[in-house]
Ligand SMILES: Nc1ncnc2c1ncn2[C@@H]1O[C@H](COP(=O)(O)OP(=O)(O)O)[C@@H](O)[C@H]1O
C-alpha cells in the first residue's frame with residue numbers, strides 16, 4: 227500500500243468525508259441493532275429467561291398460530307404433558323397484562339401466575355404465598371412500591387412479599403409474580419375473572435412451560451395431537467407476543483436497508499475514487515505495476531477506510547448506548563456491535579471491490595497522452 | 598544491451614476502417630547511446646514508443662532487447678508489464694508524477710513495485726536525484742516543484758531501476774529552448790553512464806545537439822536519414 231496510504235493522506239478532505247459517512251452509517255446500524263435487541267428484551271425477557279425450553283399453547287382452534295392473548299390451557303392438558311415420557315418438568319404459567327395500583331401510583335404490569343414451589347420465578351418462590359405478590363425491579367420502580375407494601379392487581383389487594391433484582395418484562399410492561407390461584411382470581415387476560423372461568427371452568431393457566439429431556443419432535447407432535455396443544459420453543463414463542471412480532475419485523479427491515487445503503491455508498495465512493503485515479507493507475511501500469519499490485523493497493527485502501535470508519539462508528543454507538551441506557555432500552559453485546567461491524571466491513575468491501583475492478587481495464591498506453 | 602525494433606507495424610482500429618500509425622519501421626539503438634526520433638505531430642512517434650515500451654502490442658514485427666524478443670504480436674500483458682518493470686524506463690510527455698508522493702518516493706516506488714522494501718534503493722535514488730540536480734528537493738511533492746524540476750524527477754524515476762532501455766517522449770515540449778537542451782544533454786549523459794539504449798522522441802531538432810544519432814519519421818515510416826549536421 228505504498229501509494230494507497232499516501233493517497234489517503236494527500237486527499238485528506240475526501241478521506242475525512244468518507245470516514246464521517248461510514249462512521250455515521252455504522253453508528254446508525256449499531257445503535258439500531260442495540261435498540262432492536264433492547265426492545266426485543268423488553269418484549270420477551272419474561273419468556274426467553276424462563277427456565278424452560280418449550281411452551282405449550284392451547285389455542286381456540288388447533289391450527290391458530292400460538293398467541294399469548296388467546297391461549298388458555300386446562301388442567302387436563304397440563305397433566306397430559308406432565309405425564310409424557312421425556313418431560314422433565316411441566317409447569318402451568320399464567321400470563322396476563324393488567325393494571326396495578328400502589329398507594330403512590332398506577333402502572334401496567336404483566337402478572338405471571340406460577341405454581342407453588344415453581345422454579346419459574348427467579349431465585350425460587352419461597353416468599354410467594356397466597357395473597358402476596360413478588361415484584362420485578364422494573365415493577366417496583368414503576369409502582370414505587372417495596373416489600374411489605376400493599377398493591378392492587380385488577381381490584382384484588384395483594385401484599386408485596388419481595389422485590390427481585392431482575393429486569394423481567396413482557397410486551398414492554400414489568401412483570402409481577404403471583405400464585406396461580408391468585409392469578410386465576412385476578413382473571414386471565416386481565417378481564418373480569420368470573421366470566422373467564424365461567425367460559426372455561428377448567429382453565430388453569432395461559433401456557434405450559436416445558437423442560438424436555440431430549441426435545442424429540444416426534445414426542446412433541448404426539449402429545450400436541452392428543453392434548454390439543456401447540457408446542458414451540460421459547461425462542462419461537464417470542465412471535466406469540468404481539469409487540470415483538472410487530473417491532474422486530476420493522477426494525478430488522480431498517481437494519482437490512484441500512485446495510486444495503488452502506489454497501490451502495492461505499493461502492494459509489496470507491497467508484498468515483500477509482501475513476502478519478504484512472505490517470506494515476508495508467509501511469510503505475512506504464513511504470514510496471516502488475517494488476518495484482520494495483521488491486522492489492524486499492525483494496526488495502528478500502529480496508530483502511532472501512533476499518534477506521536466502522537471502528538469509530540462502533541465506538542460511538544457503544545458510548546451512546548452507555549450514555550442513553552437509562553432513557554432507551556439498548557443492549558450492547560457482541561451480537562449487537564461486532565456483528566453489524568463485520569457485516570458493514572464485508573458489504574463495504576464487496577461494494578469497493580466491484581468499483582476497484584475497473585482498475586484492470588485501465589490502458590497503460592493512456593499514460594503517454596499529455597495532459 | 599541493444600534495443601532492436603524489427604519491422605514494427607501498428608494498426609489502430611478507426612471506426613469502420615483502420616489507421617496505420619507505424620508502418621514497417623526498423624531501428625537499432627546500441628546500448629549506452631541515444632537516438633532521437635524526429636517527426637511532425639501525428640507521424641506515429643508516440644505510437645512507436647508505446648510499442649517499444651510494451652504499452653501496446655505491435656500488429657506485426659517484434660521488439661528485442663539484446664537477443665531476446667520481449668514484445669511481439671499476441672504477447673502476454675502480464676509478461677510485458679514485468680519486462681517493463683525490469684528492463685525499461687519510460688519518461689512520458691507530461692512528467693506524470695504521482696501527486697501524493699515526494700520526489701524521493703517517486704523513485705522508491707520502483708523498488709516497491711518489484712516487491713522490495715523502498716528503503717533498499719534510497720541511497721541510489723538520492724544519488725540519481727543529485728545527478729539531475731534535485732538533491733535538496735527530495736522531500737517535495739510535485740505540486741511544490743517547477744515544470745522543469747518535475748521533468749527531471751521523471752527522468753530520475755525512469756532510471757532508478759537501471760533499465761537496459763530508456764524511452765523518452767517529447768521531454769522538452771513544455772520547456773524553453775535552453776532548458777530543453779539541458780534536459781536532452783542530461784538524458785544523453787545518463788544514458789551513457791548507465792549504459793542504457795535510449796530513444797528520445799522530439800519534434801524540435803534544435804535541442805538535439807548532444808544525441809548520438811537521429812532518425813526521422815513521416816506517416817509512420819522511417820525516412821531516409823539526412824545528416825543532421827550538414828555542414
Ligand atoms: N490510442 C490510439 N488509438 C487510435 N489512434 C491513435 C491512438 N494513438 C494515436 N493514434 C493516431 O495515430 C497517429 C499517430 O499518433 P502518435 O503516435 O501520437 O503521433 P506523434 O506522437 O508523432 O504525434 C495519429 O493519427 C493519431 O491520431
Ligand SMILES: [Mg+2]
Pocket residue numbers: 642643644766767
Ligand atoms: Mg506524441
